[in-house]
Each structure stands twice: as structure tokens, then as C-alpha cells.
Amino acid sequence: MMRPTRNGAQLITNTQGSAPGTGPQPADFTDVRATNLAVVLRFVRENAPCSRADIAASTGLNKATVSSLVADLIDRRLLRETGLTENRVGRPATMLVLDGSPYAAVGIEVNVDYLTAVAVDLKGEALLSWRRAFPGGSASSGQAVAGIAGVARRVVTRMTKEARQVLGLTVAVPGLVDLNGSVRLAPNMGWRDVDLAGDLAKALRDPGFPVLADNDANLGALAELRFGPHVGVRDLVYLTGEIGVGAGLVLDGRLRRGGAGFSGEIGHIEIVPGGPPCHCGRRGCLEVVAGLGALLDRTVPGGVSPAELEPEIDEVVQRAEAGDPVVLDLLDTLAGNLGRGVGIVANLLNPEVVVLGGYYVKLAPWILARAEQEMLGRSLAPAGGGCRLVVSGLGYGAAALGAAARVLDSVDSGRLPAPA
Amino acid sequence: MMRPTRNGAQLITNTQGSAPGTGPQPADFTDVRATNLAVVLRFVRENAPCSRADIAASTGLNKATVSSLVADLIDRRLLRETGLTENRVGRPATMLVLDGSPYAAVGIEVNVDYLTAVAVDLKGEALLSWRRAFPGGSASSGQAVAGIAGVARRVVTRMTKEARQVLGLTVAVPGLVDLNGSVRLAPNMGWRDVDLAGDLAKALRDPGFPVLADNDANLGALAELRFGPHVGVRDLVYLTGEIGVGAGLVLDGRLRRGGAGFSGEIGHIEIVPGGPPCHCGRRGCLEVVAGLGALLDRTVPGGVSPAELEPEIDEVVQRAEAGDPVVLDLLDTLAGNLGRGVGIVANLLNPEVVVLGGYYVKLAPWILARAEQEMLGRSLAPAGGGCRLVVSGLGYGAAALGAAARVLDSVDSGRLPAPA
DNA sequence: TAGAGTTAGTTCGTCTAACGACCAAACAAA
DNA sequence: TTTGTTTGGTCGTTAGACGAACTAACTCTA
Incomplete structure (x- = not known):
């Protein structure tokens, strides 16, 4: 049993939602x-x-x-x-x-080709898990919001039927999401300046619970923190492994979103000067040398389509398992580049854990060791400052799960539902 | 006049000194x-x-x-x-x-060749500012600690003579300092595993105030936050510009030190693959392509000695002012490399401000614009996510000033002296 | 089987400290 | 002088944590 650990020096600090610069709030x-x-x-x-x-x-x-x-x-x-x-x-x-029965927290992840919705109870146990095709990349942002709202409504209806009150809904988006939940830029979705949280709240007509939006990597990090095997870890970085690569930063136990909410954009750090061109207009970005797009471009004939990502990755895995030297070589190069990116994170942030998510999970057997070795070799602090590189156990739904975790976090930090 | 800004959702959180993983403390x-x-x-x-x-x-x-x-x-x-x-x-x-008169906060910065001690009152106004030669690089760590303790004792005596109570003492060190104030690695000083805070407290024989140690860049960031023109800024990165380059990270209004205290080691991020060798054993580190060592190596005949750093920088400035094309070209290259490092920070952390400190201040006229342009060009977020690159106005004493600021921060966050 | 011992949870009085309402003090303007 | 305005203090109320005492409900032992 734990011992009492009272500590005299404590301050009451506003934990969320306060405007920046307002300073500390008094307590009562x-x-x-x-x-x-x-x-x-x-x-x-x-x-x-x-x-x-x-x-x-x-x-x-x-x-x-x-x-x-x-x-x-x-x-x-x-x-x-x-x-x-x-x-x-x-x-x-x-x-x-x-008490698992009276409440639900809803998380939705939108992506170029699919949409994932999950609902969890207070314990974090899954109540619902939908995954469906979603023309996020081709539809207009208005249509996309309408589609998301439709799914959200159905989830809420389902929860209501189960006599559950929805405590909140968070949407994960692959892109830059500002502190108000407005998507400033989501290249893969073709979005720019879409007030996702606001529009969604409007579409749900005063839903009676908070509607938020955040970056998918940020929420993936929250998912790892809550559902992953990282008891007591307060400094964790989560890396998404999709076509793009993003980072979610948990430092001192909380998500750090940066001044405008745009932290974690590791995908467009230059890793290989003069390397292959990136859609962002620059060259050698982490995303093109350690993302999955480049890997698939070179292993799968005929280019990559987002909708076919999963089977294509499976093919890479099969060829790697079969010992295909071309694929193994490409994976080794990818791992090296990824490790250089992780090394940057380790030097700059000194996290306790860096978690590889998304499709990196499937590729882990061929990339984890090399990437970790590369990271350790680049860290100034001995033994990487204690940083471990591990693979996520949450699978693809991490961002959606994290979106739901975001709602539970809000409850855990004091925003409790009123008594009956 | 400000308006009342009470906010219902607040939590009492332990703000400092708690063991990691103990979770939130109850409040009374x-x-x-x-x-x-x-x-x-x-x-x-x-x-x-x-x-x-x-x-x-x-x-x-x-x-x-x-x-x-x-x-x-x-x-x-x-x-x-x-x-x-x-x-x-x-x-x-x-x-x-x-009330400026009854208290003092003491900060000491040690470096390879010099030692700076400052004391400030509660208002942050300087009471004392010493700078003296200090054989930090050549002496043993034991001798160095004894030397620091000697200076500390003299500062305390001086403060006591002025009828001031010393609220705390913090030492800034160029190196990896863990969360207990123990120096794990300080290559320039030749230190490894020196329990600086502990040894110093011992040497001061139960001084009656807390003795801490931290990394110089971290404390530089605190100095900027408190004494710089950054009202309301909650996300700020400070870069030291000495032979080495280090970063201090303030995110969401507080210093973020990483899991072990080793955050901010930007100096050994690889910026130019296959670039010039670095003393850390790797190549192309930010430190060798944007630090001052490389610049001086190529402009000042006969190599660099730490003790002569200041006049040598002055010579570079003079030659730049005179329009020496070799120097201007070197500065431009340095600025470009620095901008690439700042770009990494901007993408990963999305700070509101990146502050250039140390000798970068003197070189600013020839490097700031280029570095900022380079940073903006590398940021995925439009306009660098709102990140500004500015020059410190605090001069060389920033780390010592930040060490004193660390003490004031501790007071500001609730560790008040007892009533008389 | 009757204590004796042990642990859980409640009741009650105490105490800290914020809050709201009121009031006296000290000024300027009319 | 009167009126209005602002400051800062007093006093009673109230929320809520704490400590001690108490009751409840069990096991163990003689």
C-alpha cells in the first residue's frame, strides 16, 4: 500500500481552458x-x-x-x-x-479515407467501435463536417439508448489544430481554416456536452498515457506512423500543444538535406524518408492510394517476412531515418518513452532495433537520457481512443457531472 | 484595469519538488x-x-x-x-x-573560464553582480565546488551585512544536470556525476535556504521569462550562444526539464550530415555548424581559447562591420545553420518566441534576419506558427540572472518566508 | 461462547479561511 | 455644507477539511 505523500508546497492552478496570459487564478x-x-x-x-x-x-x-x-x-x-x-x-x-454504466466519452478520428468512432465508459472500457470509409480527402470541408456530425449523432443516440449520458466528444484530425479546436491546415484532407469544433457543436445543436478537436498525434499520446503500459510516466512522445508522421508531446504529465496548438510537427523536419521532395515543397523531410509513403512508393507498383494502405503495408510485411532483400534494405533505411528523428526528440525533450504508433507497429520487427540504436547513438545524454523506444499496443484506433481519453482527462481534472 | 477572471474548473496541483509518479496531491x-x-x-x-x-x-x-x-x-x-x-x-x-529590502535571491553561473554571481531583491533588482575568472575547466570538480562555495559564502555574508535574508541559491552549469541538481555530464568542465547541489549545501553547512543546480540554458529561459520583454508569453525557447549551444524550454509557462532533467540538448542534433566533427564524437552537430567555436576557428588565427572568447568575438564583429567578405560569408552560413535548428524547435514545440542569447547577441545584425527567414521557410505552420526569433537583451549574465529568478519563481509559487 | 482485538466507516465538534453585507474614513464635486 | 465616491476594515456566515470519539462488524483465542 502506498504511503501518504502530502506536500506542503502546493498551488491551485487552472488546469485547462484558461486564456493564455491571464495568469494564475485565485482559489476558494x-x-x-x-x-x-x-x-x-x-x-x-x-x-x-x-x-x-x-x-x-x-x-x-x-x-x-x-x-x-x-x-x-x-x-x-x-x-x-x-x-x-x-x-x-x-x-x-x-x-x-x-461506475461504468451511466456515462460515455466519445472520440472520433477522421482521416483521408476512413473515420473511426469509439465510445468508452468511465473505466475506459470500449462501448462501441466503428470504422467506416469516409471521403475525407475528396469531400468539401462542409460535407466532411456534416458527415462527422452524422456519425456523432448516431453515437450519441446509441449511448442515449443505453441510458448513458455523453460527457464530451473530441475529434482527432491529421493536421494543425489551434487551441480553439479550429483546423488551420490539414493538407491531406485539403482543409484550411475550418472551425471544426465550432461547426460540429452547431451541427449538433447545443449538445449539452463539450465538443473539442485536436491533432491526431496529440490525442494518440493521450491514449498511450491512459491506456498504454506507462504507469507513472510523465514525459512521453507518441509518433504517428501513417503516410505522414506527427508527434504528440506529453511533458510533465500533460499534453503540451505549443503557443498556437501546432506543436509536434516533426514530419517536416529536414532529416536528409537535399533528399527526396516532400509535398510541403521542401526536401528530405522526416515524413518522406521515414513515413510510409516513400516506403510503399518503392515497394508497391503503381503508387500508393490512401484507401489501399493497409493491404499494401501487409504486402510489405509479407515480403519482409520472406526475406526480400530490397524490402529489408528499405526498411533498414527507414529505420535509420526514423531513429534520427527520434534522436532529435530525445535530445531536445528527454522523454522517458517514445512510442511508435500507426503502421510502425506492424513494421516494428524490422525497424525498432535499428531506430533505437540510431537514437541512442545520437543522444548526448548517456543511454539516451533514459529514453526508451517502444511500440504502441493500441493499434490504429489510438487517435480515436485518445480523443475519448481527452474527455476522461477533463473529468479526471475536475469537470465532474452534476449530481442527480 | 483587468476584469475578474475567475474560472470554475481549477485543480490544486503540486507545482514543484514532488517525486514523479506520485500523482496529484489532495488539497486543504x-x-x-x-x-x-x-x-x-x-x-x-x-x-x-x-x-x-x-x-x-x-x-x-x-x-x-x-x-x-x-x-x-x-x-x-x-x-x-x-x-x-x-x-x-x-x-x-x-x-x-x-518590499525590496529584506530578502535576496542568489544566482551563480559557472563556466569553463569564468564565474558570475548575482543577487537580486524581490523586485528582481540587482543587488550585486560579480564576474571573475574561474578555472572551471582545469580544476577538479572538488576544487571547483570549493571555489563556488567560497563565492557563495561571500555573497551570503554581503547580503547578511545588508540585513537581508537569502531566500535561496541556484547554480547554473553548462551541462546535463539531473532533477536533483546533480551534474551528470559537463564535457567542457570535465565533470561527470558531481552532486553539485548536495555538495554545495554541505559546504555551506546547513545554510537555511535551498541550494539548487540546473542547466544554464534552462535558467537563461527563466531569466528571459522574468526579466525579458515577453509579457504574457507562456511558450518560449532560449538558446545559449557560447562555444556550445543549448536550449531552455518553457512550455505552458513553466520550465520543462524532461524525464531526467536533460531536455534542451539541441547542440548535438545533427544539422549537416557528414559535416565537421564534433567533440561529442559525431559530425555536423548544430554546435559545430552554428556554435561560436567553428566560427572563431576559421576567423581567428591560432585556434580558440575559452578565456579569450570575448575579444575574439569582438574581432569578428569588427571585421563584419568592416565588410570582410570571408567573415560575412561565415556568419551567413552560421545563420543558415542556426535557422535550421530554430526551425526544428519551431516545428516540434511551436513556441511563441525563440530568444538568442550569449554571443549571438553581438552577432545578431548579421545573423538574425537570415536565421529567421530560414526558420520560417522550414516551419510547416504558416508564418512559423506565430514563432518570433528575437535577441536577448540580458547580456552574458542571463544564466546567473535566471538562477536568481529560479529562487524568485519558487517564492512566487508559494514557498514564502515565514512571518517575523 | 464470551471476550479481546482489529479494521471500517460515521458522527460531531473544531477550525481555517473565503465571502457578503455593512460601516466608517477620507476625499472631490456641487 | 452636502452629496457622492472610493477605500479598507469589521462581523457574521458558510464551506469543508480535520481529529477524536464512537459504532459496526468481523476474526481470533481462550
């Missing part, structure tokens, strides 16, 4: 309550099933306070009492778990 | 008090002189609460009442200012 008692409710909620999430006494002992909160907080969370239907402990000395404890 | 009333004391202190810092009524109106705190908080801060000798307002309708207000 409701903030104390919100903080402690969130502490208990998170403790139960990580330690369920557990008793009130466990919570008190581990958090350092007073037993009476914990009882009050738990009662509040039960009122809000966030926690639920389950059975009693048995065969133990002393009074049996009533165990607490997260 | 003392945290509310500490938070609000810090809010008032910071408000007065940024708006002095101001009245209690101003504070209440701008922060949204209750007038009665503000009065109580101000009384507390006056007890602690952090604030001081100054005169009354005149010629205004209504009762004249008693104005409040930071």
Missing part, C-alpha cells in the same frame, strides 16, 4: 473540493476495487473527508459500491469501483 | 491560502504600485480576503505600504509595493 473552497474529488476519482480508477479506508491511507486525506467525497461521487454516479471484503480480521470493507 | 485550506498569497504577490509584482481595491477588483478575490492576504504578506515583509493616492474622487488608496 470549491476548488479544494473539486481537487479532492478528482484525487479520489483518480485513485479509485487506478486502484479499484478499494475501500474508503484505502483511499484515506494512501492519499493522506482524513477518513471523514474521504467518506464525504465518496458520497458525493456516488451521488454523481461516478463511483459505485460493490461487495464487502471477506475472511479478514476486522470489520469488512465496502469496496468501491468506478 | 492551507493550500488555498498559499495559492491566494502567491496570487496577490504576483499581482503586486506585475502591477505595483497598486491598492488593495485594485487587487480585489482584478483578481476577483473578496476585498476582505485581499486585506487579510496583504496583511499576511506585510507580516512576512514581502509587501510594503507606500504613500496614499491624491487628487482622486473618494477615499485615497494606500498603495502597495514589493
Whole structure:
């Protein structure tokens, strides 16, 4: 059991949604309550099933306070009492778990050719997982928003039928998304200045829950943090492995989105000066020397179509498994370039973990070791500053899952649903 | 006057010094008090002189609460009442200012050839500024620590003579400093695994104030944030311009040190594959293509000695001013390479500002425009994602100043001296 | 089977500190 | 002088964490 770890020097800080430059906000008692409710909620999430006494002992909160907080969370239907402990000395404890049934968090990932929607309960367990073709690349942004809204409505209806209240909806987009959830630039989608979060909220007509949008890599990082095997990790970088390459940065336990929300654009860092041309107009970008487009261009005859990405990757995997020297060589080169990109991240940010997502997962057997070696060789800090390069276990749905995780994060940081 | 900006969703978060992975700490009333004391202190810092009524109106705190908080801060000798307002309708207000006299924050920067010590008061005004030769590169780490301790003792004695209490001491080191203030690697100093903060605290024999150590670029970033013209900026990157090049990262308003404390090592990112060899064993590092060593190697006959850096830079400046085409060409190349490094930072972190420090300041007329152009041309986000490249106005003492700022930051975030 | 011991959770009184309402003080303008 | 305005303090209220005492419900032991 954990020991109490109270610490005298704490400040109440606004954790989300505050305008930049407003400075720290003063605190009052409701903030104390919100903080402690969130502490208990998170403790139960990580330690369920557990008793009130466990919570008190581990958090350092007073037993009476914990009882009050738990009662509040039960009122809000966030926690639920389950059975009693048995065969133990002393009074049996009533165990607490997260209540999975009353709420849902919705995440949607849009991409050039497909759209993924997931809903999870408070525990993070999947309630729904749809994947369907979506003409994101060819439709106008207005049509795309309408399509997303349609899917969102259907998800919400489904959740309502299950008697669940939707706590929020987040959309993951491959592109630059500003801090207001407006897509400033999404080259693959052909979007520019689309107020996705706003338009979607309008299309859903005052949905009664927050609608947000963010970059797919950012949300992938959140998914790793919540659903991946990274207990206690506070500095993590997630790399998407699609046609493009993007990074999501979690530093000191929170997503860092940059001044305008455009952080993580690792794909257009120059890795090979004078290298192959990139659609962005420059040459040798990480994306063209370590993304999947270039790999497929050279292995699959007739060029790459986004809609056929998965079978084409499978073909690469098959040829690699068969020992095709051309493919193995290309993968080794890709791994080297990827490792150089990871090395940049390791030197600049010193994360504890860099997670490879997307199609990198399938290619991991042929690229992971080389990329890690390359990264370690380029890190100034001994042993890469403790940085590990690992493969995501979340599969393709990471961004959508992260979008849902974004909603749960918001709950975990104090935005609780009102009591009934 | 600012408008009240209370925000319902706040959490009390541990702001510093907590072990990683311990998760969020519960809050009690003392945290509310500490938070609000810090809010008032910071408000007065940024708006002095101001009245209690101003504070209440701008922060949204209750007038009665503000009065109580101000009384507390006056007890602690952090604030001081100054005169009354005149010629205004209504009762004249008693104005409040930071009390500059009772405290001092000490910062020391060590380098290969020199040592800088500064002390500032609560307002950030300089009380003392020493710069002296220091055989950091040639002495053993033990001798160096003893030397630093000697200087520190003299600074403390001086402050004590002025009847000031030292609130803390921070040492800036060019190298990898872990989260405990232990220097893991400082190639230029020839140090490895030197527990600088610990040894120094020991040498000062229970000094009664915290002794910390951190990387010079990190502390330079803090100096810019506090003393530079960057009001409201929450995402800032500072680049040191010495023989080596390091970065200090401020993201979302706080220094981000990475998982082990080794963030910001931009100097050993490969910028020119197959470029000139670097002392780290690799080639084409930013440090050798945009640092000052390479520049001086090619402009100053007979190689570079750290002790002669300043006059040698001056010679470069003179030759540039005279229009020496060789020097201008070298500076242009350096600027291009620097811009490529800044472009990486802009793409990955999307800061609002990148500040060039150290000797880059003197070279700015010949490198700033080119570097900025290069950065903008490499940023995926339009207009560099709003990133500006500017020159530091703080001069060479930035790291020492930042070390002192580190102490003030600690006060600003709630670690207040006890009342008398 | 009757304590004795142990653990869980509640009740109740205390205390901290923010808040709202009110009030006196001190000025300018009429 | 009167009126209005602004400042800053007092006082009672209130939210909510905390500590101690208490009850509940079990196991263990004699």
C-alpha cells in the first residue's frame, strides 16, 4: 500500500481552458473540493476495487473527508459500491469501483479515407467501435463536417439508448489544430481554416456536452498515457506512423500543444538535406524518408492510394517476412531515418518513452532495433537520457481512443457531472 | 484595469519538488491560502504600485480576503505600504509595493573560464553582480565546488551585512544536470556525476535556504521569462550562444526539464550530415555548424581559447562591420545553420518566441534576419506558427540572472518566508 | 461462547479561511 | 455644507477539511 505523500508546497492552478496570459487564478473552497474529488476519482480508477479506508491511507486525506467525497461521487454516479471484503480480521470493507454504466466519452478520428468512432465508459472500457470509409480527402470541408456530425449523432443516440449520458466528444484530425479546436491546415484532407469544433457543436445543436478537436498525434499520446503500459510516466512522445508522421508531446504529465496548438510537427523536419521532395515543397523531410509513403512508393507498383494502405503495408510485411532483400534494405533505411528523428526528440525533450504508433507497429520487427540504436547513438545524454523506444499496443484506433481519453482527462481534472 | 477572471474548473496541483509518479496531491485550506498569497504577490509584482481595491477588483478575490492576504504578506515583509493616492474622487488608496529590502535571491553561473554571481531583491533588482575568472575547466570538480562555495559564502555574508535574508541559491552549469541538481555530464568542465547541489549545501553547512543546480540554458529561459520583454508569453525557447549551444524550454509557462532533467540538448542534433566533427564524437552537430567555436576557428588565427572568447568575438564583429567578405560569408552560413535548428524547435514545440542569447547577441545584425527567414521557410505552420526569433537583451549574465529568478519563481509559487 | 482485538466507516465538534453585507474614513464635486 | 465616491476594515456566515470519539462488524483465542 502506498504511503501518504502530502506536500506542503502546493498551488491551485487552472488546469485547462484558461486564456493564455491571464495568469494564475485565485482559489476558494470549491476548488479544494473539486481537487479532492478528482484525487479520489483518480485513485479509485487506478486502484479499484478499494475501500474508503484505502483511499484515506494512501492519499493522506482524513477518513471523514474521504467518506464525504465518496458520497458525493456516488451521488454523481461516478463511483459505485460493490461487495464487502471477506475472511479478514476486522470489520469488512465496502469496496468501491468506478461506475461504468451511466456515462460515455466519445472520440472520433477522421482521416483521408476512413473515420473511426469509439465510445468508452468511465473505466475506459470500449462501448462501441466503428470504422467506416469516409471521403475525407475528396469531400468539401462542409460535407466532411456534416458527415462527422452524422456519425456523432448516431453515437450519441446509441449511448442515449443505453441510458448513458455523453460527457464530451473530441475529434482527432491529421493536421494543425489551434487551441480553439479550429483546423488551420490539414493538407491531406485539403482543409484550411475550418472551425471544426465550432461547426460540429452547431451541427449538433447545443449538445449539452463539450465538443473539442485536436491533432491526431496529440490525442494518440493521450491514449498511450491512459491506456498504454506507462504507469507513472510523465514525459512521453507518441509518433504517428501513417503516410505522414506527427508527434504528440506529453511533458510533465500533460499534453503540451505549443503557443498556437501546432506543436509536434516533426514530419517536416529536414532529416536528409537535399533528399527526396516532400509535398510541403521542401526536401528530405522526416515524413518522406521515414513515413510510409516513400516506403510503399518503392515497394508497391503503381503508387500508393490512401484507401489501399493497409493491404499494401501487409504486402510489405509479407515480403519482409520472406526475406526480400530490397524490402529489408528499405526498411533498414527507414529505420535509420526514423531513429534520427527520434534522436532529435530525445535530445531536445528527454522523454522517458517514445512510442511508435500507426503502421510502425506492424513494421516494428524490422525497424525498432535499428531506430533505437540510431537514437541512442545520437543522444548526448548517456543511454539516451533514459529514453526508451517502444511500440504502441493500441493499434490504429489510438487517435480515436485518445480523443475519448481527452474527455476522461477533463473529468479526471475536475469537470465532474452534476449530481442527480 | 483587468476584469475578474475567475474560472470554475481549477485543480490544486503540486507545482514543484514532488517525486514523479506520485500523482496529484489532495488539497486543504492551507493550500488555498498559499495559492491566494502567491496570487496577490504576483499581482503586486506585475502591477505595483497598486491598492488593495485594485487587487480585489482584478483578481476577483473578496476585498476582505485581499486585506487579510496583504496583511499576511506585510507580516512576512514581502509587501510594503507606500504613500496614499491624491487628487482622486473618494477615499485615497494606500498603495502597495514589493518590499525590496529584506530578502535576496542568489544566482551563480559557472563556466569553463569564468564565474558570475548575482543577487537580486524581490523586485528582481540587482543587488550585486560579480564576474571573475574561474578555472572551471582545469580544476577538479572538488576544487571547483570549493571555489563556488567560497563565492557563495561571500555573497551570503554581503547580503547578511545588508540585513537581508537569502531566500535561496541556484547554480547554473553548462551541462546535463539531473532533477536533483546533480551534474551528470559537463564535457567542457570535465565533470561527470558531481552532486553539485548536495555538495554545495554541505559546504555551506546547513545554510537555511535551498541550494539548487540546473542547466544554464534552462535558467537563461527563466531569466528571459522574468526579466525579458515577453509579457504574457507562456511558450518560449532560449538558446545559449557560447562555444556550445543549448536550449531552455518553457512550455505552458513553466520550465520543462524532461524525464531526467536533460531536455534542451539541441547542440548535438545533427544539422549537416557528414559535416565537421564534433567533440561529442559525431559530425555536423548544430554546435559545430552554428556554435561560436567553428566560427572563431576559421576567423581567428591560432585556434580558440575559452578565456579569450570575448575579444575574439569582438574581432569578428569588427571585421563584419568592416565588410570582410570571408567573415560575412561565415556568419551567413552560421545563420543558415542556426535557422535550421530554430526551425526544428519551431516545428516540434511551436513556441511563441525563440530568444538568442550569449554571443549571438553581438552577432545578431548579421545573423538574425537570415536565421529567421530560414526558420520560417522550414516551419510547416504558416508564418512559423506565430514563432518570433528575437535577441536577448540580458547580456552574458542571463544564466546567473535566471538562477536568481529560479529562487524568485519558487517564492512566487508559494514557498514564502515565514512571518517575523 | 464470551471476550479481546482489529479494521471500517460515521458522527460531531473544531477550525481555517473565503465571502457578503455593512460601516466608517477620507476625499472631490456641487 | 452636502452629496457622492472610493477605500479598507469589521462581523457574521458558510464551506469543508480535520481529529477524536464512537459504532459496526468481523476474526481470533481462550
